[in-house]
Amino acid sequence: MSGPPIYLDNAATTRVYPETADAIASAMLEAYGNPSSPHAKGLEAERLVKESRRTIAALLGVSPDEVVFTSGATESNNLALKGAARARARRGRHVVVSRIEHSSVINAARDLEDEGFEITWVDPDEAGCVRSESVLTALRSDTILVSVMAVNNETGSIQPLAEIVRRVKEAAPGALVHTDAVQAFCKLPFQPGSLGVDLASVTGHKFHGPKGTGALYVRKGVPLKPLMGGGEHERGLRSGTENVPGIVGFAAAARISTAQGDKARERWRSFRAYMIDRLLRIPKTRLNGPKSVEGAGAHILNVSFGGIPGEVLVQALSQAGLYVSTGSACTSKAGEPREGSHVLRAMGVPEPFLTGAIRISFSFMTTQDEVERACSIIEETVSRLREALR
Helix, strand or coil: CCCCCEECECCCCCCCCHHHHHHHHHHHHCCCCCCCCCCHHHHHHHHHHHHHHHHHHHHHCCCHHHEEEECCHHHHHHHHHHHHHHHCCCCCCEEEEECCCCHHHHHHHHHHHHCCCEEEEECCCCCCCCCHHHHHHHCCCCEEEEECCCECCCCCEECCHHHHHHHHHHHCCCCEEEEECCCCCCCCCCCHHHHCCCEEEEECCCCCCCCCCEEEEECCCCCCCCCCCCCCHHHHCCCCCCCHHHHHHHHHHHHHHHHHHHHHHHHHHHHHHHHHHHHCCCCCEEECCCCCCCCECCCEEEEEECCCCHHHHHHHHHHCCEECECCCHHHHCCCHHHHCCHHHHHHCCCHHHHCCEEEEECCCCCCHHHHHHHHHHHHHHHHHHHHHCC
16 A cells, blocks of 8 residues: 555544543643642643533533533443433433444443343434434333433434424423443534433544543433442532543534534545545445435444455455454454444345445544545455455
8 A cells, every 4th residue: 555554443443632642631731730630730620620611511502510521422321321211210211322332331331230220222213313213112211221322333323402402392291311432522513402411422433532431411410320439529420539630521522523513414425425436336235224415424434245244354454554443442352243233234234235334434533545545455355355255
């Protein structure tokens, strides 16, 4: 391959902005006090946390006291589902969850099943969209919580969240609605308050922030039981000394990414359309998920190449200098892609294509040259592998 390596696994994680790294370094070297300490260094750290909370809240369109900092989306999802279900167990023990959720939501729901809660799993359509009618059908008089993600992390399918929330609130006013907004925040217009959701999970490392940082939006008045005991940090919902450098870097990356807004989305749409046009010319190739611009988060593209196991293709592409994935990084090492992604399986993707899928994902740093070179590498690699696997 000519040229530097191409990183197109940005739905898994991203490289931090230089400005993010600078903000983190400054907080580590200068504002190193404990935010709970009453002396000057502690107050300096507390001020940075407060400023970062205001930044995240403003970008979400919510109040600062509705933002709870966590270690990332996995913790936020667990706190949302388990915290809300346990706090409302006397009102009901029924929870509705879509089948295309991230593993952190699915496994949290399974943990609730072990505690005696009943989960109704909602299937998507063939494009990976969870229809409001399907959610509505799943509701019961004892439903206390509904969880549907904003943008699917494997296919990019955008869920009709506003419609789902409206219909849930009309049919089951006592039910809370949670959304995993990891692939939406800073990449699409997303404000949980205007959507009407009660809980929303976000994380920093998907838009050039540091790993191990995230937040949970908790609408005022929503009761949650914390996952662990300790001090009264984060309004008693998330005990433990705040990760000041991580929080500062999270806020800095969110501010920079959001400022790019429409221009970034326009580039991603162009990249996605270009790749779809080129890659679908390869024989026995299938697009998994929505093709339309309106139905997809344009930074994610999922494609299957019949006859080539996804893991084999990912390794071959890596050797050629192109980095993509078979799906969620949180499940790929656990062996799920060998059986096929649970998301693609729920969508009804045919068996020959189920295990041959790769996910390509763009960042705010991705360039047109990288996209064009990536297509050439994929074309050459697929042709070579098919010849070798005959």
